[in-house]
Amino acid sequence: MDFAFDARTEELRAKLLAFMDEYVYPAEPVAEEQRAQLASPWDTPAVVEELKAEARRQGLWNLFLPDAEYGAGLTNLQYAPLAEITGRSPHLAPPATNCAAPDTGNMEVLAQFGTEAQKKQWLEPLLAGEIRSAFAMTEPEVASSDATNITTRIERDGDEYVITGRKWYISGAMNPDCQIFIVMGKTDPDGADIRRQQSMVLVPRDTPGLTVKRAMKVFGYEDHSHGGHAEVVFDQVRVPVSNLVGEEGGGFAIAQARLGPGRIHHCMRLIGMAERAIELMCRRAVSRTAFGKALAQQGVVQNWIADARVTVEQLRLLVLKTAWLMDTVGNKGAHTEIQAIKIATPRAVVEILDRAIQLHGAGGVSQDFPLAEVYASARTLMLADGPDEVHQRSLARRELKKYL
Structure with a gap:
């Protein structure tokens, strides 16, 4: 293993360090002041949008995504020192560079497993930073440390899936820009292989039956950078079968x-x-x-x-x-x-x-x-x-x- 950073990494490190010094650190108090004036604590302060525009202008955008078709095309080794730099301002720098969870993981899922139609509708606006997303797996009524425990049901009804369940600590769900949920539930709860019982489906935020019930605090904080964390109820939520991510049993x-x-x-x-x-x-x-x-x-x-x-x-x-x-x-x-x-x-x-x-x-x-x-x-x-x-x-x- 070579301990030296390659030329591209060094170039991006220099640009990102300068971006942090010139734009991100000075924006930290500004973001707090602006947030206090917002109508909703989940709205995005104007300075964050300014940071996003500047990061995109400088080419410091979607650095996390190794697929060159969609992101910067960096290896994990190239991205590591860059992510470390953004971690110095963890509530501003990741969203400013479109490298914030849960969107990063959701974009990776769509890039790797999504259909062309799913990529067009959801991946492209996520890559552009125009919308945000949520990943719904954890549940309050089971030990979600064992993902095979989840109880949310995804049942086939003709050309639709019907989703019923309750999730919590769903990152991103409180942000008004969150437009799409990736939801994990069981399509085959009695299947012999407990790791083939689950599937994932895409659920647009405005789908009837989807209710963002309340915000969940973390040690008393509202985690704005991730778009908050929420308890979300799915009550007979119907989506087309085409909203399946990957294959049934692949969740x-x-x-x-x-x-x-x-x-x-x-x-x-x-x-x-x-x-x-x-x-x-x-x-x-x-x-x-x-x-x-x-x-x-x-x-x-x-x-x-x-x-x-x-x-x-x-x-x-x-x-x-x-x-x-x-x-x-x-x-x-x-x-x-x-x-x-x-x-x-x-x-x-x-x-x-x-x-x-x-x-x-x-x-x-x-x-x-x-x-x-x-x-x-x-x-x-x-x-x-x-x-x-x-x-x-x-x-x-x-x-x-x-x-x-």
Whole structure:
């Protein structure tokens, strides 16, 4: 594995770093001020649309999508350092570059499994940043860490599917620009293969019977960058059979194909969050005095900063190795490493953010610094895309299998 970035990556890194300094960081307080004046907390601040226009003008658009027909055509290894940079402003930079979840995963699903008609109707406006989307899998009444548990029914009735069920923490659903849901449910609940019982269908937001019931907060925050999280009810929702994504029984496999890249993208951005936290720690440490000397001279603070730097360097190398493996041997060949980074990265970054908050005192838990909100996002990623314990269970089984 070559540790040097190639020429295209270096070019995009330089452009993206300049974009962050010139446009994104100055826009952070502006976005907060504008959001306070909006009629709905889910409306998009004007500055976000300005950032999107500038990012598109500079060619910093759809960087996540490896298919050159639709996106930037970057490998995972090329995209990793770019996603890390956007992670330094996780609530502005990803949507500004059209690289925000859940749209990224939904675009990947449509690009890989969608029909030409589905791509024309939904993928193209998503790629253009004209609409947003939601992915509806998690349910409140079952342990959704086991995706085979889902109870939402997708029943065939002539030329239509009828969808009945309740979902929650459906990312993107609160945004008024969210126009399409990818919904996972069971088309064959009694099938012998529990991983062939599920299918995915496309449900336009304005379909009768689809109700966005309420917003779900995350540690008390409303996650605007992802378009919020919602509880959504599907009451006899009817869509044409042509809205099926892929094939009947293919929902579980599609979900796994979607979640693999999503997991590494989250880890890439988490490293950026940790870098921002280290920067804030250092600035705070050299500017504050306690008990007669700067915080930067306190041994415990020096230990926190040193440990954080060591941790980030370790995590980055593991994420880059995983990206390289995904590019060279495929997602299945990189399964162990994908699970390893999914376990290690959120856990370690949460600890770094926790110490950064501690170093900032009362300011650390306030709205004057990004740390508390970023902490909430990072801690949530120990649950999102599969809780840590599920990945630990799977990874341990793979290790033990060698000795059985």
